[in-house]
Each structure stands twice: as structure tokens, then as C-alpha cells.
Amino acid sequence: MLHCEERRVRLAAAMEERRAWPADSPWIREAIADRPRHLFAPDRLWHWDGYTYLPVDLDADPRQWAAEVYAGPDDPTITQVTNGVPSSSLSCQAIIADMLDSLMPEPGHRVLELGAGQGYNAALLAWRTGPGLVTTVEVDPVLASAAQDRLEALGAGVAVQTGDGGLGWPDNAPYDRVVSTYAVESAPWTWIEQTRPGGRIVTPWGRLGHVALTVADDGKSATGWMQGLAAFMPSRTTADARRGWRQVRGDRPAEDERAVTFAPERLRDGNVLFILRVCLPDVEVFTRTDDNGTVTAFLHDGRSSWATITPGGGGAAIAHQGGPRRLADEAERVLDHWAQQGAPSLYDFGMTVLPDRQFTWHKDPDSGPYGLPVGG
Template sequence: MTTVDNTTNPSTTASWRRCLDAEMARTGQWPERSPWIRPAVTALPRDLFAPGRLWDWDGHTWQAVDRDTTPEQWLELLHSHPSRPAVTQITDNLPSSSLSAPAVVVDMLDSLLLEPGQRVLELGTGTAWNAALLAHRAGPGTVTSIEVDPVLAAAGAARLRAADLDVRVREGDGGSGLPDCAPFDRVIATYAVERIPWTWIEQATPGGRLVVPWGRLGHVALTVADDHRTATGWLQGLAQFMPDRTSTAVGAPARGFADIRRGTPPGPEQRIDRDPAELEDWDLLFHLRVALPDVRVETAADEDGVSAWIHDGVSSWATLSSTPDGVFVHQGGPRRLADEIDAARDEWAGLGRPEVYDYGMTATPHDQWVWFGDPDTGPRWPTPA
């Protein structure tokens, strides 16, 4: 395999790479069941697949960080922490593409259970780092990646060629998969969907495995049934992902909180005993995502405690405000979202305050649902159609 040059100081680059490797080891994030991943990352380090310009949030706006002018800061964005994604593209002042955090990439590859020689479909080429790691494991000519952005597709294909990796990169909408190249033993997406396209499952082999970010809060690993009528599996971890760019995601808010609040006056003020800080628990947030898929929750803390802003993207809103005199609820619109949040919190507590790993998903050609505990007997919640 050839080595791709970059313009940063070689000793500095090697030092940053070693720091990331050591931190992954110290925090136990190199998976034991997939020992191939660590040497693959060593052979194909993240910086070889990063564009020359990255973006960093300074608290007010996104600032460009260029490898040629600020190489140390550029390397820091890539290697400083296992859980740090690197923003690679800004569109309308919002991130539109990124190099996922190393820990997340590794976790998803571990979930894929990839073996040499298996045929892989990757949805979302991006920088092509993930495709490179897949090809390192599966072998030449086994990986096909599709990317909707023609600029990203061309750049990703060039990086793969420079690394002497035989990966097919196709430009197009990943939502349809690649029926002319099917079937695939493994399917992996690098962007989040609210509902897993059945076409992806249809293009996988019986017994095949799919790893897909779902709902921008975690990823699920599904195994296709032998009769090809269902796919089912467990949620694998919590992380936030870029959404599907080709369509408005199911359940995505049509209106923001401020817009809804302006047009809908509040009802009577209420005082409650529950601490809004509970809404910063990621496991609870995942359950809220399952039970109330159209509801968005944002929190912030000040000297009085944590406050929350809640809306459904259409016509209803609520606030939970921490003050020196207690927590007060204001809500407006046809739905009582604070009450719905309370009911979902009670449901989560009644289930034993489960973690994301206690949930699974089942998909059929027409329906999808999330279940708790057991796919056949546990409680279930349908995903939006």
C-alpha cells in the first residue's frame, strides 16, 4: 500500500496520530472482537483523508482552519479526542459534511462484523476514510460507496486511488442504494435517516448485516432474516450524525421554536417539582426520541439551573424555566408538550431507566418499530411513516 503525503511536519503528524491511538486505548475504545480495526487506522490515519480546510466553531461562527497555514490546529481538530468530529464542509453557515469522530467510526465498524471478502455497500462516501477502512478489511474490489455530492465523490475517489485502494465510488442518491451492484453482505450508512429505506435491506443478502445511524441519536445494527421479510437488531450506541441531505427527514421540524412561540400564546403558568436537568440524560433523550419522535428538546444551564425549550416543529411549544423560586412551565398550541414529556419520562422510569442498548428495531417492507427488551414480547413504538 502506498503512503499519501501531506504538507504537515512528519514528526508532528506522527505524534498527533500516536496521541489519538493512545487515548483510544486508555479509554477502552479499541474493540476486542474486531482486532483488525486498530491496525487499519494505523495504516490509514484520519489525516490522510481529511481535506486541506476544516472548520472550527469559535463560539460565534465557523472559522476556517487550513492545513497549509495552521497545520498544528488542523491536526488538533483531527486527533485531539476520540469523540471529536471534524467538520469538513459548511453550507449556509451550517455543517453539511464531516469526518465522524474516531470512536464513532470504530464503533460502527465493530458493529458491522465485517469479514474479508464480503461485499459492502457504503452510503455516504464523504472524505472516503470509512470506505478506506472497509476496503482494508474486506479486500480489493469488495467495497462500493455512493455519494450525493459530486465534489465530495470526486475528492473521495481521488484519495482512495492515492492510497492504492480498489474502491468503486458512485455519484448519486444513496436512498435508492445500488440495485445494479446488489446483493451485498454488509451495508453501512454514514448519515442519519429517520426511517431505514427498505431498498437497503432488499439489496442485502439473507443473513446480511446493516449498520445505520437512526434518528441522529444513535446507530442500529440489523440482520436480514433468512426469508428476507424482516430485518431486526439492537441499538448500538449514542452519537449525533449528519442527516440525509437528499430529502426532508421524516419528523424533521418544519418550524423552529421561536417561530412557533411567536404565533402561539401560552396558557396558564404552572409550577412543577421535576428538575429539567433530567432532560440532559442521553438515555432519557433516546427514549423521548422513540416515544415522541416529532418532539425536539433543547436545554441550557445558568446560575438558576437547567431550563428546557420544547417544540413539535408545527404548532406547539413548551418551556421549563428554572428560577430562584422553582421550576415553571409555560406551554402553547394544541398539544401540551410538557405533559407529554412528563408521561414519557414516567414511562422510561417504569421500564427501569433503560440505556440505549436495551432497545432494538425491526423493519418490514411496510412498517418499522423500535422495541424494548425483547423483539416479540417487549413494548414497541412505531417509527413515523
């Protein structure tokens, strides 16, 4: 694995250069050095060439395979593609380090992980807690079996279970720490129920970032701050009735055209995407850049409303919209209100989870749900 060793050194140096190794959790770097990433990569990986995912096999091209495993700090390793879409991966190294830092596991902690994937994250957790204390749940029986084989070969002492992560794993509860490696729209209450009072839960939320929740002393709520911004794969067990952009947009002409006060480039900013996610939770936002560097923004609600935002003359931007809602107008109101508050970053926000609902708040959990003012 000569190519892997060269790449490991290069990735560690890149993490050091951008200060991505958590200063408060030096154990993470030690665990990653002791349990190499390539030991948890299948022989076939997948590379995006700009148009489609192409297979990269270890036997055929070991150099490229190593490059996929040890890419940049923000580059995931795609380990499974289903119907042309990534369905499993080794998360990028920076996000793994950030989430483990947010989780704050300690030696002796009992940990539940939802989404075993290739078993890599569970191996790092077990390095920290000690053997026999980590349970990981994977819905895909093929992935679960492969993860179990890798973890057993390493002697990690991790219990791999096949099941729906949304249900947790009550047999070994209560847990000191719970972590999800896939995104959820709402944190399942079962996770809070299976975590001890004062325990910590870290989960990606809405494919945009992750939140760290602490379970209240009475076990009746969990509250905590947003920790970072990154994209995560969704749960496989969540039925997705949403329509895609092409289905929503169709070939109908735009029903409305108007100038807007924000450029499409703004919708690439993480804090902007976060505040739109909070206030317009059903609206999907993405951008594309053409060969000339021109950015176009796309918004849709997964049902019947859509908008595109393109650069106009003199620095203006033009929105074309269709459907019963005017999504560009809605986004403009959200961003105007957010700007009036000083454009707070995602780190100024947190989340509270209750048995029957969850909400996002700004600066103070007692302030209640964040959103546009009534009539805004």
C-alpha cells in the same frame, strides 16, 4: 505532517484510556493506524468558536489544522459548512470504531456504504474486506470526486458512485454488509432488499444513535438491537418541512405555566433523550447552559407547539408551554412510564423493519412496538 503525527499518538492514547478501541475487533485499530485520518481531510476545515464556524486552512495554520483532524475521541472534524451549518465531516474516532465494530465486516465481504463523505470510512472497510469489494455512494458530486481521488491515491480499490444513498446501489447487490454514515428516520427498504439473508445493516437512526439489523432468512424483514448513542447529520435528500425553534416559539406569551417532576438537566441524559425520541418521534429536544451553569431545556414539534423547562425554587422545575399540544406534559408522562419500567437503557431496545413500516421494541422483538399504554 509532524503536527499530525503528534496528534495521532495523542488521540490513540485517549481512545485507549477510555477503552474506546473495540476489544472484539482489533483490526479496527490496525486499519486506523495504517490509513491515517489526515489523508482524508481537505485543506480547509472548520472550527466552532462558540458563535460561528471559522475556516482553518492547512497552509495558514498547520498546527490548528492537525488539532481539528485529531481532536478528542468524541469530536468530529468538520469538513464542509453550508449556510452556516455543518454538512459533512469526518466522524469522531470513537463513533467510527463503534460502528465498524457493530457492522462486523469480514475479509471477502461485499460492502455497500451510503454517504462516502471524504472516503475515510470506505478506506477502513476496504482494508478489512480486501480491494474491489466496497461500493460507496455519495449524493454530492464534489465530495464524491474528492473521495475517489483520495481512495485511488491510496490504492484502496473502492468503487465511488454518485447518487442518492436512500436508493442503495443495486448493480453490485446482494451485499453482505450495508452501512450508512448519515442518519435516517426510517431505514429504506431498498437497503434490506439489496442485502443477502443473514446480512447485517448498521445505520444511525433519528440523529440519536445507531442500530444493527440482521436481514431475516426469507428477506422479508430486518431486526436488531440499538448499538449506541451519538448525533449524526441527516440525509441531504430528505425534504425537511419542519420549522425551527424560533419559528415555532415566535414571540407569543406562554399559554400555560406549571411545575414538572423532572429537572431540565435530565434532558441531557442519552437514555432520556432516546426514550423521548421513541415515544415522541416528532419532538425535538435540546438544552442550553448559561454562564452561571443554569440549564434550560427546549422542546418543540417543528410545527406549532413548544415548551421550555427552567429550574425553579426548592429544586422544582417550571414548564412554560404554548401551541395546541402541551409538550412538557407529554414528556412527563413518557418519563413516568419509563421510570415505572425501571428506566431501561437504550441497549434494552431494538428495531424491526418491514416493507411498509418499522417499529422500536423493548427487550423482545415479538413484544411489538414500544410506547405509552393506551390512554397514557
